[in-house]
Amino acid sequence: MKEKQEKIRSEFNKDLESVKTTADLNDLRVKYLGKKGLITELTKNMQELSIDERKEVGRISNDLKSELTEEMTKLENSLKEQELNAKLVSEKIDISMPSTKVSVGGVHPLTKICDELEELFISMGYDVVSGPEVEIDKYNFEMLNLPKDHPARDAQDSFYITDEELLRTQTSAVQVRSMLKNQEKKPFKIVCPGKTYRRDADDATHSHQFMQMEGLVVGENITLSDLKGTLEEMARKMFGRDREVRFRPSFFPFTEPSYEVDVSCMKCGGKGCNICKGTGWIEVLGSGMVHPNVLNGCGFDSNKFTGFAFGIGIERIAMLKYGINDIRDFYTNDLRFLKNYNRIEGGDK
Amino acid sequence: MKLSRNFLNDYIDTSNYSDYELAEAMTMIGNEYESIEKLSSATKIVVGYVKEIKDHPDSDHLHVCQVEIAPGEVTQIVCGAPNVDKGQKVLVSLPGAVLPGGEIKKSVIRGQESNGMICSLTELGVDPKYTGETREMGIYVLDKDAPIGEDGLKYLGYDDTTIDFELTANRGDLLSVLGMAYEIGAITGTKVKLPETKVKKEVDDIKDYVSVNVKTDKCPLYLARCVKNLKIGESPNWLKARLMASGVRSINNVVDISNYVMLEYGQPLHFFDHRTLGNKIIVRQAENDEKIVTLDGQERTLSEQDIVIANEDGPVCLAGVMGGLNSEVEEDTTEVIIESAIFNSSNIRRTANKILRSEASSRFEKGIDPKRTYMAIDRACYLLEKYAGGTVVKGLQKYDTIDYKENIIEITLDDVNSLLGIKFTNDDVLDTFKKLSFDVKVEKNKFIVNVPSHRLDIHIKEDLIEEIGRIEGIDKLPSTLPVTANTPGHYEDKYYFNKLVRDRLTSLGLYQVKCYTLTDINSLNRFTNDPKDYITIASPMSEDRKYLRTGLLPSLINVVNYNTARKNNDIMIFEDSDIYYLENGVTTQKSLVSGILCGTLISNDWHKDKIVIDFYTVKGIIENLFEYLGFTNRYHFDVVDLPKDFHPYQSARITIDRDVVGYVGVVHPSISKNRLYAFELDLDKLFNVKVRGIKNKEISKYPTIVKDFAFIFDSDVVSSDVCEAIKKACGHILDKVEIFDYYVGENIGSDKKSIAFKLTFMDPTRTLNDEEVMQLFNKAIDSIKNKFNATLRDK
Structure with missing residues (x-):
């Protein structure tokens, strides 16, 4: 018996060595553990043996069976792993090949600037309102302290439709509308983004159509320093945390006092460079304290209320922020231009 | 305003300030400068005397000159100018001089030594528009008495x-x-030092020379004086230079003086030749269609808004704008009547806008200090006596209706600080007024300010506050934020809706573009069967930008053409914008969103992935948008009343709750050779669709049963009608019906099409049994057979 067992054992060891695939292993399994396998052979003439002998043979064949099974399972696992690895290797792809992209769109860079400004002003409690582009002379000029024949109208050569109707030259027209609409004459804060039009020939720095965002705050005890603080927030949001603003006296008929607002140069930080023409400052917008004539004309008692107003040129902000040299690019809509602005910036995070 | 520093220095000492410092300081108090330019940037220019001149031995046009460049010091200069001659005083640039054209060096010109250059004014960098110099005129010749060796500039x-x-x-x-x-x-x-105005001698009486009769309320002040025995000639060098530096060309001494006084005081003057003017000045409004020939030789047709100066024969001057040709100062003029007046600024502005803007009109438009009207006329007399040999006639003809009330404004320190938010002191305020030469009295807490008459811009307290901020500077202005009721900010509803639409379209892959509102006539009323009464600009800049667009698609087609010309072939763009037109004569505003798509939606060539944009891509984008906006099951596409400029058989009308909200389809091939897919939606209507809030929808725990069938239809059957019929036949247990196959081809007949439908049945409350589903399925089959004359296809 022992001999038989030894023989099977040594034969199995030899066979096991020649197994190369799981298929070979299956053959092996049939040869030893199958119905007609060698181990079954061992127990073939059991009825002829004594009970003790039977026990002995049973034990030996069982031990042998589990011994062989264990070794075959071990080999099987290792073979499966090898085969899987081989399969994976065969599936190797070149990940450097071009990707399949789902098309994504984006907003126009001017909208992007407006969105950023609106987000800031809404967070400071401003309402975002709009007004018509075809405006009446009364709102666009007269009630902003610019009567007919006022020389300051020269700065805003207009597209008139009739004597009384024109394409608005400034979003300031919405100031008047908002103040008149405010029936209870309560304090308020608004920004009004929109298209504006002036009769300028189009070139790299002039566009007959452009966008502005008007800001207006009316309340009690509103001061120029409030305007400064507000515009600093704006400048820092758009041009970076270290920006400073300064006011330079100017003239707009609807504000008194009036100021041009300069922002410390975003390129050189104020040391002077070619962008700021060596001054360290860049003019970005016009602003001032709302003229009493405008307040009173719109039903806000100027003895009780003061206010500030500012007008941001959206193209100007975009051109400064992104380094765009030709204002016409905004209206040509070259897709390569538009796509360039379809991402977030460091400051957005 | 071109400010000459030499001119300025007559009235105020600014020697402590460089040009740049002065310009910067002025900018910081609100007077921005554009440029700083030297009248001549040349250096080392001296007055020379041409002692000897010989022809150059080796040249047919050069001269060899011996020039005295300092008393007793003679040097040799080779000069090519045709007009150089012995005995001339000339401008010499010495070796080492830097002219706009380059540096002057000692040189040898065809064998002859040359130690400098004899110059023209143009070579000094002076614009010939002021000097009238041409190249052919050669060098500039100075007066005989010019001192040798003196600095030429x-x-x-x-x-x-x-x-x-x-x-x-x-x-x-x-x-x-x-x-x-x-x-x-x-x-x-x-x-500030005021100019000299006192004449040496006065003769006769103005009354015997001229009378003034003002017949309009548009001329509140009119002064006239007379100067006789004038000798017209060239102005002195300093006067010519001052005018030049101020941007004015010298004409002759008399005309130059009128310009000089205008530059000095800001009061435009007019000089009439007494011979042609006569003895009567009438100031009146023009008659309609009255004519005058102005100084520039042009005949101008006037209206009653214009103001004219006239004599008994008719107008001699277009008041405040330009003189008349018939009374201008001529070479032989000896006697002038000087006008110094104020005209209504609105009238001048209107006349100037219509006819001509001039140095005079721009000053009248902005207002004149009447005190200067008086000073200027005396100053002109003084200068005519001194520089044009004139004799001044005694007296002044005047018409004066000005109310010389003092301009007094009261202000407190608190007024200033509460508007600016800064802490100025009483001394700061007083300092400002002192620097500005404003008279001020202090009473208790109040400053009582008497604003000088030349500050026509100051009317109210806030104007004074601006002056204080301006002069004292607001560098120390603190930064604060307005303290107001702490309410959250909101978007205007429609503005926000527009933003949502925009965001969804960009997420669907479209780029937003921005186009011009103003357009040409051919772009109006396209893609519509409902032409609008469009709006026209009264004074357009060009035909291309004359009208307000009535739709957005023509602009978008231009964008597509621009891009395809640059090989940007895959285009998905939209624009959201308002349009304006007239409805019953009233300006009406409407918001639209339109898009154009063409090319491929997704492609990866090597990977064989490609989805080409077609009608159904665009339809899908609109459906996606509508579902986002909450319009699910409420929108519908049909082919009723399709607008022109769309493909008549590949376009659709879009309705929501039966209301037409827009169109989608292929752009008509007569408009674009490229196959373009367009849509236009009425944003106002989309905004006004009422949408309910989102409610949770239980996800069914029970299994679905899926059945399918295919039918052969006549080719004009519309698939959505079949789907509707299926839904109707099956009722609420039918969860959805989908089309999964479509076929046209010969083996089913040329006017036939086959459509295969997949029906998904589901009841969220229970498990369906096959029998009831089969019943509904068969009901659907019968319904289709009956309604559409269709044949069920065998599996």
Whole structure:
């Protein structure tokens, strides 16, 4: 018996060595553990043996069976792993090949600037309102302290439709509308983004159509320093945390006092460079304290209320922020231009 | 305003300030400068005397000159100018001089030594538009008495700098050197010296020379004086240089004086030749269609808004704008009547806009200080006596209706600080007024300010506050935020809706574009069967930008054409914008969103992935948008009343709750050779669709049963009608019906099509049994057979 067992054992060891695939292993399994396998052979003439002998043979064949099974399972696992690895290797792809992209769109860079400004002003409690582009002379000029024949109208050569109707030259027209609409004459804060039009020939720095965002705050005890603080927030949001603003006296008929607002140069930080023409400052917008004539004309008692107003040129902000040299690019809509602005910036995070 | 520093220095001492410092300081108090330019940038220019001149031995046009460049010092200079001659006083640039054209060096010209260059004014860098110099005229010849060796620029008055200021519209007073002097005095703290106006001798009586009759209320002040025995000639060098530095060309001594006084005081003057004017001045409004030939030789047709100066025969001057040709100062004029007046600024502005803008009109438009009207006329007399040999006639003809009330404004320190949010002191306030030469009295807490008459821009407290902020500076202005009710900010509803639409379209892959509102006539009323009464610009810049667009698609087609010409072939763009038109004559505003798509939606060539944009892509984008906006099950596409400019068989009308909200389809091939897919939606209507809030929908726990069938239809059957019929036949247990196959081809007949439907049945409350589903399925089959004359296809 022992001999038989030894023989099977040594034969199995030899066979096991020649197994190369799981298929070979299956053959092996049939040869030893199958119905007609060698181990079954061992127990073939059991009825002829004594009970003790039977026990002995049973034990030996069982031990042998589990011994062989264990070794075959071990080999099987290792073979499966090898085969899987081989399969994976065969599936190797070149990940450097071009990707399949789902098309994504984006907003126009001017909208992007407006969105950023609106987000800031809404967070400071401003309402975002709009007004018509075809405006009446009364709102666009007269009630902003610019009567007919006022020389300051020269700065805003207009597209008139009739004597009384024109394409608005400034979003300031919405100031008047908002103040008149405010029936209870309560304090308020608004920004009004929109298209504006002036009769300028189009070139790299002039566009007959452009966008502005008007800001207006009316309340009690509103001061120029409030305007400064507000515009600093704006400048820092758009041009970076270290920006400073300064006011330079100017003239707009609807504000008194009036100021041009300069922002410390975003390129050189104020040391002077070619962008700021060596001054360290860049003019970005016009602003001032709302003229009493405008307040009173719109039903806000100027003895009780003061206010500030500012007008941001959206193209100007975009051109400064992104380094765009030709204002016409905004209206040509070259897709390569538009796509360039379809991402977030460091400051957005 | 071009400010000559030499001119300015007559009235105020600014020697402590460089040109740049002065310009910067003015900018910081609100008077921005555009440029700083020297009248001549040349260096080392001296007055020379041509002692000897010989022809150059080796040249047919050069001359070899012996030039005395300092008393007793003679040097040799080779000169090519045709007009150089012995005995001339000339401008010599010495070796080492830097001219705009380059540096002058000792040289040898065809064997002859040359130690400098004899110059023209143009070579000194002076614009020929002021000198009338041409190349052929050669070198500039100085007066005989020019002192040899003196600095040539100084001798001519060219040692000057012009600072060009871009002034704000409210500061008419700064359109004068004197006004500038007061303003600069507020920076430097120095006092202004007034010009000399006292004439030496006066004769006769003005009454015997001219009378003034003002017949209009548009001329509140009119002064006239007379100067006789004038000798017209060239102006002195300094006067010519001052005018040049101020941007004015010299004509002759008399005309130059009128311009000079205007520059000095900001008061435009007019000189009439007494011979042609006659003895009667009438100031009146023009008659309609009255004509006058102005100084520039042009006949101008007037209207009653224009003001004219006339004699008994008719107009002799278009008041405040330009003189008449018939009374102008001529070479042989000996007697002038000087006009110094104020005209209504609105009338002048209207006339100037219509006819011609001039140095005079721009000053009248912005207002004149009447005190200067008086000063200027006397100053002109003084200068005519001194520089044009004139004899001044005694007296002044005047018409004066000005109310000379003092301009007094009261203000407190609190007024100032509460508007600016800064802490100025009483001394700061007083300092400002002192620097500006404003008279001020202090009473208790109040400053009572008497604003000088030349500051026509100051009317109210806030104007004074601006002056204080301006002069004292607001560098120390703190930064604060407005303290108001702490309410959250909101978007205007429609503005926000527009933003949502925009965001969804960009997420669907479209780029937003922005186009011009103004367009040409051919772009109006396209893609519509409902032409709008469009709006026209009264004074357009060009035919291309004359009308307000009535739709957005023509602009988008232009964008597509621009891009495809640059090989940007895959295009998905939209624009959201308002359009304007007239409805029953009233300007009406409407918001649209339109898009155009063409090319491929997704492609990866090597990977064989490609989805080409077609009608169904665009339809899908609209459905996606509508579902986002909450319009699910409420929108519908049909082919009723398709607008022109769309493909008549590949386009659809879009309705929501039966209301037409837009169109989608292929752009008609007659408009674009490229196959373009377009849509246009009425944003106002989309905004007004009422949408309910989102409610949770239980996800069914029970299994679905899926069945399918295919039918052969006549080709004009519409698939959505079949789907509707299926839904109707199956009721609420039918969860959805989908089309999964479509076929046209010969083996089913040429006017037939096959459509295969997949029906998904589901009941969220229970498990369906096959029998009831089969019943509904068969009901659907019968319904289709009956309604559409269709044949069920065998599996």
